[in-house]
Amino acid sequence: MARSWLLTAVLLVAVIGSPAAEALGVNWGTMASHQLPPSTVVRMLQDNGIKKVKLFDADSGPLGALAGTGIEVMVAIPNNMLDMMTDYDTAREWVHKNVSAYNFDGGVSIKYVAVGNEPFLSSLNGTFLNVTFPALQNIQQALNEAGLGDTVKATVPLNADVYESPADQPVPSAGRFRAGLSGLMTEIVQFLNQSGAPFTVNIYPYLSLYGNDDFPLDFAFFDGTSSPVVDAATGISYTNVFDANFDTLVSALAAAGVGGLPVIVGEVGWPTDGDKHATAAYAQRFYAGLLRKLASNAGTPLRPNQYVEVYLFSLIDEDVKSVAPGNFERHWGMTRYDGQPKYYMDLTGQGRNTALAGARGVEYLPRAWCVLNSNSPPDNMSRLGDNVGYACTYADCTSLSYGSSCSGMDAAGNASYAFNAYFQVFDQEEEACGFDGLAVRTLQDPSTGTCNFTIQLETTSDAAGRRTTVATAVLAVFCVLAVMAITLV
Numbered sequence: 001m002a003r004s005w006l007l008t009a010v011l012l013v014a015v016i017g018s019p020a021a022e023a024l025g026v027n028w029g030t031m032a033s034h035q036l037p038p039s040t041v042v043r044m045l046q047d048n049g050i051k052k053v054k055l056f057d058a059d060s061g062p063l064g065a066l067a068g069t070g071i072e073v074m075v076a077i078p079n080n081m082l083d084m085m086t087d088y089d090t091a092r093e094w095v096h097k098n099v100s101a102y103n104f105d106g107g108v109s110i111k112y113v114a115v116g117n118e119p120f121l122s123s124l125n126g127t128f129l130n131v132t133f134p135a136l137q138n139i140q141q142a143l144n145e146a147g148l149g150d151t152v153k154a155t156v157p158l159n160a161d162v163y164e165s166p167a168d169q170p171v172p173s174a175g176r177f178r179a180g181l182s183g184l185m186t187e188i189v190q191f192l193n194q195s196g197a198p199f200t201v202n203i204y205p206y207l208s209l210y211g212n213d214d215f216p217l218d219f220a221f222f223d224g225t226s227s228p229v230v231d232a233a234t235g236i237s238y239t240n241v242f243d244a245n246f247d248t249l250v251s252a253l254a255a256a257g258v259g260g261l262p263v264i265v266g267e268v269g270w271p272t273d274g275d276k277h278a279t280a281a282y283a284q285r286f287y288a289g290l291l292r293k294l295a296s297n298a299g300t301p302l303r304p305n306q307y308v309e310v311y312l313f314s315l316i317d318e319d320v321k322s323v324a325p326g327n328f329e330r331h332w333g334m335t336r337y338d339g340q341p342k343y344y345m346d347l348t349g350q351g352r353n354t355a356l357a358g359a360r361g362v363e364y365l366p367r368a369w370c371v372l373n374s375n376s377p378p379d380n381m382s383r384l385g386d387n388v389g390y391a392c393t394y395a396d397c398t399s400l401s402y403g404s405s406c407s408g409m410d411a412a413g414n415a416s417y418a419f420n421a422y423f424q425v426f427d428q429e430e431e432a433c434g435f436d437g438l439a440v441r442t443l444q445d446p447s448t449g450t451c452n453f454t455i456q457l458e459t460t461s462d463a464a465g466r467r468t469t470v471a472t473a474v475l476a477v478f479c480v481l482a483v484m485a486i487t488l489v
């Protein structure tokens, strides 16, 4: 009897299928010099069965492409707009234009509004301390007034540095909100609790490892560790930093009187370039462990056996993100700048050697590169450093940094990489391959085994769109004439 019940349960799970892809969300950032068309990105989400997406603004391009898909969306108010949102009329106007406007049959299924993005990050020096909570209150109030309060919740994606454990008791059960933030955070989480909104936290095991040579490498992953953190107060042994971090938050919430507040992970992921630990192999290992864990609905030791809503960071590389956090910052994508997967990743959490479905129908610029002209006269060569520096100010050279995919090259290789990156950012325009006569255009791919000299995307900016339209029109006229000529003959 018991056995047949078990068999039924197993069969049921098999029939319902793995809940992993169903439950997974991804972050879709748009800080790239050349972007895939929103419709291409949305099709990639659908091809991969991804049903939740988190945005960093409320731009009408992505939202328009998401309309009618049923994909759940978190839209966002950037930090620099928080101050404005402390005015209620402005908040109401924002909700009207950016949320209510999409609330129709065949519209966008907006579920959350992110009020700011990590506004209390220590490195922001408290700039948004006074405006975030009033903005959160106004946005939720405006959502309520618009009749959307039951289905759309305002939340604040926060960096994990808003909470911590004391240095003399570095265990999850001792988690508290950061000194100095404690009063404000308590007000915020009690407000979230009242409005039925979740706490949103970004957790980065990679950042625990980055710049901390004493951090045990295996503790950043999910396959066991030789150095677990044993929490004497609870008797729990933590084998990965994700669980330890999440449970530190759970303890901080309990101490603030809202121990049951739902938590969603707004960002979690692993970068693939720009640092010795930012590699495709580590990213693959991290996601394999994370996705297996999520698919099992194991939860964390303090919140066991539950589904955790998670948004992976990030869907696509973004080559114009600030590198203030580190050279890895432009390489968080599960796919490259062109929507092609970088490593094996099985969203169902079964660890199969399968890759994400890449973006379809991607249009690239022609197969042309810009490299150092090694025959340049010595006078011009003396200006090489300045020109490389100039190129790297406008283009992404982070793959040249120590420990990165292109770090093994000599000075000439470096210069070629920089010149090409610049040339591609500026759509392969002739003037973009000048550099005091030091550069030359080539049709021969200069890529090496590990270092990719990429070709940028053909973008669908208005200007490019017009060019294409004009070209198509000219071609059409030409074809008509040709057909007429043939007919006449």
Ligand SMILES: *[C@@H]1O[C@H](CO)[C@@H](O)[C@H](O)[C@H]1NC(C)=O
Pocket: 057, 058, 059, 060, 090, 093, 094, 095, 097, 098
């Ligand atoms: C949202 O609404 C405001 C008006 O309050 C508008 O200025 C803005 O462009 C809209 N879109 C975004 C991305 O915020």
Ligand SMILES: *[C@@H]1O[C@H](CO)[C@@H](O)[C@H](O)[C@H]1NC(C)=O
Pocket: 123, 124, 125, 127
């Ligand atoms: C924060 O302060 C540091 C040190 O004073 C400064 O270098 C940095 O630019 C400041 N950051 C912001 C976002 O204001």
Ligand SMILES: *[C@@H]1O[C@H](CO)[C@@H](O)[C@H](O)[C@H]1NC(C)=O
Pocket: 126, 127, 128, 129, 130
């Ligand atoms: C926030 O408010 C406090 C108290 O009114 C004030 O001292 C502080 O300068 C304000 N901070 C910012 C960044 O505006």
Ligand SMILES: *[C@@H]1O[C@H](CO)[C@@H](O)[C@H](O)[C@H]1NC(C)=O
Pocket: 193, 194, 195, 196, 257, 258, 259, 260, 261
């Ligand atoms: C707020 O938190 C309390 C204590 O955790 C809980 O009992 C209550 O249901 C929560 N309210 C909402 C709206 O979730």
Ligand SMILES: *[C@@H]1O[C@H](CO)[C@@H](O)[C@H](O)[C@H]1NC(C)=O
Pocket: 400, 401, 402, 409, 410, 411, 414
């Ligand atoms: C190449 O560029 C990187 C990054 O700017 C630099 O660290 C490295 O020293 C350069 N290598 C040579 C040989 O110039």
Ligand SMILES: *[C@@H]1O[C@H](CO)[C@@H](O)[C@H](O)[C@H]1NC(C)=O
Pocket: 376, 377, 380, 436, 437, 438
């Ligand atoms: C060297 O640089 C000068 C000044 O920018 C330029 O006029 C000249 O054409 C360059 N020489 C070559 C061979 O490109």
Ligand SMILES: *[C@@H]1O[C@H](CO)[C@@H](O)[C@H](O)[C@H]1NC(C)=O
Pocket: 449, 452, 453, 454, 455, 456
């Ligand atoms: C290098 O980039 C091109 C597109 O620019 C792509 O087709 C190719 O697969 C990439 N190679 C590697 C090793 O990533």
